[in-house]
Amino acid sequence: MQSLNEEILQTVIKPRPQESFKGTFGKILLVGGNHQFGGAIIMAATAAVYAGTGLVTVACDPLNATALHTQLPEAMVIDFKNQEKLAQMASQVNTVVIGPGLGEEAESLAVLKTVFANTIDDQVVVIDGSAITLLAKEKLSLPAGKLVFTPHQMEWQRLSGIKIADQTPEANKSAQEKLNGIVLVKKHHTEIYTPDGDWKLPIGSAAQAVGGMGDTLAGMIGGFTAQFRKNTIQATLAATYAHSAIADEIAINQYVVLPHQISHALPGFMKKVANSNKDHQIGFMN
Numbered sequence: 001m002q003s004l005n006e007e008i009l010q011t012v013i014k015p016r017p018q019e020s021f022k023g024t025f026g027k028i029l030l031v032g033g034n035h036q037f038g039g040a041i042i043m044a045a046t047a048a049v050y051a052g053t054g055l056v057t058v059a060c061d062p063l064n065a066t067a068l069h070t071q072l073p074e075a076m077v078i079d080f081k082n083q084e085k086l087a088q089m090a091s092q093v094n095t096v097v098i099g100p101g102l103g104e105e106a107e108s109l110a111v112l113k114t115v116f117a118n119t120i121d122d123q124v125v126v127i128d129g130s131a132i133t134l135l136a137k138e139k140l141s142l143p144a145g146k147l148v149f150t151p152h153q154m155e156w157q158r159l160s161g162i163k164i165a166d167q168t169p170e171a172n173k174s175a176q177e178k179l180n181g182i183v184l185v186k187k188h189h190t191e192i193y194t195p196d197g198d199w200k201l202p203i204g205s206a207a208q209a210v211g212g213m214g215d216t217l218a219g220m221i222g223g224f225t226a227q228f229r230k231n232t233i234q235a236t237l238a239a240t241y242a243h244s245a246i247a248d249e250i251a252i253n254q255y256v257v258l259p260h261q262i263s264h265a266l267p268g269f270m271k272k273v274a275n276s277n278k279d280h281q282i283g284f285m286n
């Protein structure tokens with residue numbers, strides 16, 4: 001397993017081409033946020049907007065729409081119970097993120113099934129939080145798309161059947177190969193298993209042990225994969241590295257890092273990386 005280092009940032013985050021418009025920088029649909037967990041999808045969507053995704057749509061319980069718009073007027077919103085609209089949106093975007101605050105109720109399962117039935121091969125599908133738990137519990141078949149699973153250790157236990165104490169690199173690798181996608185096992189020093197090799201994140205700290213930290217990472221991976229579409233694995237690695245690199249900077253002066261602070265620091269962080277990358281204006285498109 002390789003140690004992930006900051007070079008991945010320059011590989012992925014390039015200056016924006018001036019001949020461009022919002023569509024150049026990708027479309028994302030984030031699905032989650034039931035009556036109990038509205039904050040989770042707001043945090044994920046905030047990360048996607050601040051990462052620079054061209055167009056961001058949230059599918060959630062409409063109870064959360066006002067709160068979402070108060071925080072994030074850049075995002076559009078649809079009712080996740082509107083199956084027709086949800087199905088249509090799920091097939092039209094570059095990246096779908098499903099799971100932050102989705103919950104595990106009958107309604108949550110119906111939403112998950114609709115999304116899984118409508119994604120297509122070209123898309124990135126980030127499967128996080130409740131979507132992982134439901135996928136494991138209901139033994140659903142996997143959706144079409146380039147799959148990125150972002151479980152914490154307990155979610156990984158549910159999905160892979162490997163108990164936390166037995167989650168060795170060998171066992172994790174063999175489970176990732178069966179899933180046919182990218183797997184992040186989130187913990188202190190997160191591990192990232194991909195068809196092109198495996199990485200360990202050497203940065204990050206306990207200042208990140210706050211609810212919503214993973215929802216924010218899911219939104220960042222969504223935003224990076226929708227925007228930097230050349231290479232899904234590299235975009236996922238860069239988002240994961242940036243998430244903890246920003247947290248480490250904030251943690252120099254703070255005992256705890258709030259998830260939304262990472263999102264708010266992202267445009268400045270990405271500008272610094274892009275500035276050091278001026279000669280290479282490539283990397284956005286397929």
Ligand SMILES: NC(=O)C1=CN([C@@H]2O[C@H](COP(=O)(O)OP(=O)(O)OC[C@H]3O[C@@H](n4cnc5c(N)ncnc54)[C@H](O)[C@@H]3O)[C@@H](O)[C@H]2O)[C@@H](O)CC1
Nearest residue numbers: 037038039040099100101102103129130152153154211212
């Ligand atoms: N403000 C919000 O709306 C929030 C909503 N959230 C959502 O709540 C739903 C449930 O997710 P949770 O993760 O809270 O609950 P889960 O029940 O899925 O996982 C928590 C359980 O896993 C155990 N665990 C073991 N190792 C762990 C590790 N490395 N990291 C985290 N937990 C570990 C914990 O002890 C606990 O028993 C998800 O949809 C999530 O997105 C959470 O993100 C918290 C914030």
Ligand SMILES: Nc1ncnc2c1ncn2[C@@H]1O[C@H](COP(=O)(O)OP(=O)(O)O)[C@@H](O)[C@H]1O
Nearest residue numbers: 152186187188204205206209211212213214215
């Ligand atoms: N002690 C820690 N050191 C480093 N990173 C941590 C630590 N605790 C949590 N994290 C990071 O915070 C995130 C937590 O994700 P998750 O448990 O899904 O949060 P939530 O669902 O509440 O948003 C992961 O990226 C994890 O690696």
Ligand SMILES: [Mg+2]
Nearest residue numbers: 129152214215
């Ligand atoms: Mg989570």
